Amino acid sequence: MSNTILNIRFGxxxxxxxxxxDWLGEIRMGRSPITFRSNPYHDRARHEVPGWRWFEIN
Incomplete structure (x- = not known):
């Protein structure tokens, strides 16, 4: 089960x-609870991955 509450894809x-x-735990492990990063797979593939949602609130 994912601890992600919001997942938005922009390209x-x-x-x-x-x-x-889960924020305190993420910070203690040296991770940010809010991330905005690039996914090289989507840069290369230029197609939609089956099952991926553009906008998801859990």
Whole structure:
């Protein structure tokens, strides 16, 4: 089960926000609870991955 509460895709870039209750754990592990990064696979592939959602709130 994912701890991501919000996942938005902008082309090959992804905005992901984890559940508020998991923020402290993410910070303790040296990870940011809010990330906006590029996915090289989507840059290369130029097609939709089956099962991927453009906008998802869990």
């Amino acid at each position: 090959s870039r992804h905005l992901q926000i984890v559940r508020f209750g």
